[in-house]
Structures are given as structure tokens and as C-alpha cells.
Amino acid sequence: MSAVELGGGPITVGRASPEHAPDVELGPDPQRWVGRLHCTLDFADGMWSVTDNASVNGTLLRHGDVTERLQGRKRIQHGDTLLILGDMTPKGEPLYWELTFLDPHTTRPAPFGPPTDVRHTGPGLRYDWVAARAYRVENGVETLIDGLRPQGHQLLRYMAGRGNDGAAVACDHASLITALWGPREEWAPHRSYTRADLAGVVRAVRRCIEVDPSHPRILETVTGIGYRLNVSRPPT
Template sequence: MTGIELGGGPITVGRASPEHAPDVELGPDPQRWVGRLHCTLDFADGMWSVTDNASVNGTLLRHGDVTERLQGRKRLQHGDTLLILGDMTAGGEPLYWELTFLDPHTTQPAPFGPPTPVRHTGPALRYDWVAARAYRVENGVETPITGLRPQGHQLLRYMAGRSTGGASVACDHQALITALWGPREEWAPHRSYTRSDLAGVVRAVRRCIEVDPSRPSILETVTGIGYRLNVSGPAT
């Protein structure tokens, strides 16, 4: 366990890369699950707050017995823990970096209202960010998804995380390629990733989440643009 004394902020948390070193470096991270500027801690008006910087895999905030995905800026309280996905086993079990905030001063708990569920009439997908589990939702019935590989989780986490209020979300090819393999400047020499590589990941995901992968209704193709994910409620 390593302790870091926070100064006046801002404090950046992320993955080191060429010409970039965050204040709190999470590594090693060969799969690039951690963003280069994953989240930021700021000090203002006598309190610390944390903001997720639109990271691909998101940041979880555990407060007491409640763990939720960090959205927007949140005040940190003594004992709060940030969970950042650092790896995933071959069986799809998430492994998190845990950063616990220790503050000797008494603070008041900030209210966290539960998200309002949004349901779709057709087949959709619900992604549980905390447990890294996906569920097919149809006619109000949830069916756990099995067999997803780590890149499949990466794809679904990225797309579900960009849904607003549980609405369907479309992402273009280049955004998805970057989400899966990182920015071009971080690719290995003489290696490139194309729409064909992306399509391979999409096919593997469809085999797991679709009733009929040849006629996808959850992860749909948007011709000439990319793919659309039909989401059931906000990603939790």
C-alpha cells in the first residue's frame, strides 16, 4: 500500500505515456485500461473533488456500501474509494486499482440520487460497470451475458458509457478503434488497426449478446458511420 500526500491540486491520475506523466501513475498497464488523464482531483473551498476525464473505462466511486459510476464532479469524503479498472481476467473478472481518500476533517455526506431507469420496447443491453457484467433485456426480462472477452467488455463499456439517460448511442469507427487500441501514436511500430479489426471484435460481441447474430438488434451497424448500441437504462 502506497500513500500520497495531496498538495493544493490539481492532482492527475492516469497512465504514463511518451511525454506525459500523471501525478499518480497507475501501472504497469500493458492493455491500456487506464486513461492517460483518467481522472483529476481538485481542491477548492476547503474540500477535495474528483472528476472523470471522459475516460474510456470510467471511474467508480465507492462511498460506504454504495458503489456507482462517477459522472460529473463529485465531492470526496473521508473513506471514499476510487476504483479504476486495471486489468481483467480471461474469465471476465474485473481487477481494479483502489485509491482511498483519507481526510481528518469532518464532512457532510453529499446526496446521490438513484438514476431513473429507461426501458426500451425492443431488445437492449444493460451494462453493470461495478461488476463488469452485461445483460440482455427483452420484454422486461434480463438475461446475463456470458462468454465476453476483455475487448468485448471494452467495447460495451465505452458505448454504454456514452449513452445519455439510457438512450441508444452511435459511435463512429475511429472512436471505437481508439477506445479498443488507444490513440495511433501509442500503437506498436508497423502495427495498425482498421475497420476490419473492429468488425472482428463486433462479431465476437454479437455472438454473445444477440439471439440471432446474423440479424443484430442490440449492436447494430450504422452504414458508413459505425455501430449503434441499444441501451436499457443508464450504465450502472
């Protein structure tokens, strides 16, 4: 356990690279689960806020007994904890970095907005960001998906994190390759990743999430562009 004294901000949190050293470095991170500029803490008008910088694996915010995926900019107060995925066991159990914010002068509750009620009517996928679990959702019934490997989780986390609940999320090949293997400048010498590598990951994911992987309805192909993920909210 270590402590970092916050100055006036902004304070960057992420993974170190040859071109960048964040204020709070989370490492080692050989699998690149943590983004180089994963999230940022800012101080303004007497309070601290945190923003996820469109990271691939997202940032979770735990406030009291509630843990939610960070979307947009959120105020944080004494006792709040940021959870950033740092690794995953071979069985798919998430291992998080936990960054607890200590500021006894902050007393007002964080302004959480009301939940939206947007639904996807066809078969879709719900991703539980806290437990790192994926569920197939169809006709109001949720089925836990087994067998996803860590790279499959990373693909689904990236795609699910780029859309609103109940929406179809389309991502191009280039962005998905970067999400899975990092930017080109970080690749090992004489190693490159192509659409064929991406298609291999997609096939493995489809074998887990689709009823009929040869006719996918959740993770669909967008010809000439990339892939589309149909995202669902949990049934109420």
C-alpha cells in the same frame, strides 16, 4: 500499498506515456485499461471533488455501501474509494485499482442526485460497471451474457458509458478503434488497426449478446459511420 499526499490540486490520475506523467501513476498497464488522464481531483471551497475525464473504461466511486459509476463532477469525502479497472482475468473477472481518499476534516455527505427513470423499450444491453457483467434486457427480463472476451468488455464499456440509461449510443469507427487499441501514436511500429479489426471485435460481441447475430438488434451497424448500442436499465 502506497500513499500520496495531496496538495492544493489539481491532481491527475492515469497511465504514464512518453508525453505525459500523471501525478498518480497506475501501472504497469500493458493492455491500456487506464486512460492517460483518467480522472482528476480538485480542491475548491474547502472540499475535494473528482471528475472522470471521459475515460474509456470509466471510474467507479464507492461511498459507504454504494458503488456507482462516476458521471460528471462529484464531491468526495473521508473514506470514499475510487475504483479504476486495471486488468481482467481470462474469465472476465475485473481487477480494480483502489484509491481511498483520507480526509478526516470532511464530514458532510456527498450530494448524490436522484436516479433518473429513463427506459429503452426494445431489446437492449445493461452493463454492470462494478461486477463487469453484461445483461441482455428484453420485455423486462434480464439474461446474463457469457463468453465475452476482455476486448468485448472494453467495447461495451466504452459505448455504454457514452449515453444515458435507456438510450441508443452511436459511436464512429475512429473513436471505437482508439478506445480498443489506444491512439495511433501508441501503436507498435508497423502495426495499424482498421475497420476490419473493429468489425472482428463487433462480430465476436454480437455472437454473445444477440439472439440472432446475423440480424443484430442490440449492437447495430450505422452505415458509413460506425455502430449503435441500445442500452437498457435494469427492470424495477
